[in-house]
Amino acid sequence: MESSFTQKDMLAQVNQLWSMLDDMAENSPESYQKFIQRHMKEGKEFMTPPEPNLCIHTKILEPDEKILFINICQWNRVPAPMSEAHPVPISAGQLENLSDGTVVAIAYNPEVLKRAHQDHVELDQLIRLAMKYIEEQYQITLCHSYHVAPFQLKGNAKMMKESLERIQKQPATNKGNSSCATDNSLLEELKSIALIREKQETSPSICITREDAPKSTKTKLIEEISSTDLQNRDLLPSPWHELSVTKDNAGHPQSLILKVKLRGVHSVAECDLSVSKDDLLLVVPGRYRLLLNLPQAVNEETVAAKFNKANYILLVTMPTL
Structure with a gap:
């Protein structure tokens, strides 16, 4: 039953x-305080990623x-x-x-x-x-x-x-x-x-x-x-994108340049961009999703992104390590 x-x-x-x-x-x-503290500790451990x-x-x-x-x-x-x-x-x-x-x-x-x-x-x-x-x-x-x-x-x-x-x-x-x-x-x-x-x-x-x-x-x-x-x-489809590498005079990689065409997107606020040392994840909820494994390790702290509303192009510049 x-x-x-x-x-x-x-x-x-x-x-x-x-x-x-x-x-x-x-x-x-005293028992109440110990009890609460223990369960708060357990809760904190439970919430660790x-x-x-x-x-x-x-x-x-x-x-x-x-x-x-x-x-x-x-x-x-x-x-x-x-x-x-x-x-x-x-x-x-x-x-x-x-x-x-x-x-x-x-x-x-x-x-x-x-x-x-x-x-x-x-x-x-x-x-x-x-x-x-x-x-x-x-x-x-x-x-x-x-x-x-x-x-x-x-x-x-x-x-x-x-x-x-x-x-x-x-x-x-x-x-x-x-x-x-x-x-x-x-x-x-x-x-x-x-x-x-x-x-x-x-x-x-x-x-x-x-x-x-x-x-x-x-x-x-x-x-x-x-x-x-x-x-x-x-x-969710992957948008059109192009990834290129810029090099210095000695031929060493300087930065990775990613161009992404995001038709229908009107503001950078609609985009969720995450860049780590070796990959990139771009999500526009309900529209696009792009996951790339980067050919060169990049400095995630100095990544810059600009969105051009006129042509729907998101430009991501990622300096290499």
Whole structure:
């Protein structure tokens, strides 16, 4: 039987939560301060962005053969497996096309990657789990061989973060199960404090659905904790563009000059431009998207951009390092 959790029930739970906090602050101020500080620290750790760990170089075989870079990242938002019998939680971004191949971000819990780096066999299993997930998620066939790239990240950190953070706001509820797994941090701890002090039965806790709740006795190897909206961004066309290199008298590269034709764009405020040392991402929401892998390393601190409204040309000047 499927449980129903109404807005009225949720409001009652919120009121209960505030009542517990008020009671704790009044009766045990020191414990209250420690409790709040600990959860603020946990919240801060939870909000830290994903960090690159290693980059895998392999190849897409079907439907079109091309190079694939897999950015394996560590991210506190990805939970560690509850036990060795539970599936390994994984979070994935979308496939991004670069000038020299395709890149996708895969995130694991930091502790999972820390253990894996101490055991080459376990690390190989995590890499192959990521490859298997990519094949299933995007309906492609990968080459089974791979090697670890000499760099930790293909592309830039901002692109990786944006790709991983496009997750579903409301995860699907497990049907046929009226008892949802609950978050054992804030609410459950407050409930325990209330039970000890009041010695009375409390109302049901807020139901927080978890996609890592095992649905059968068979152990899964991969568990998806997030999914990516692939449609809107994939439909955005790349605008006409031209990239050139200016050189000094000795023939050394001085700067990269990018011209982009943005028809229908009337102001530079409509453009979101991000330049790192080795790539460039330009997005005009609802109109264009351009991702370029730069042939020369550039100084991102001195990049300049000008937009000519008369001919819709965006001119980006990127001094080389």
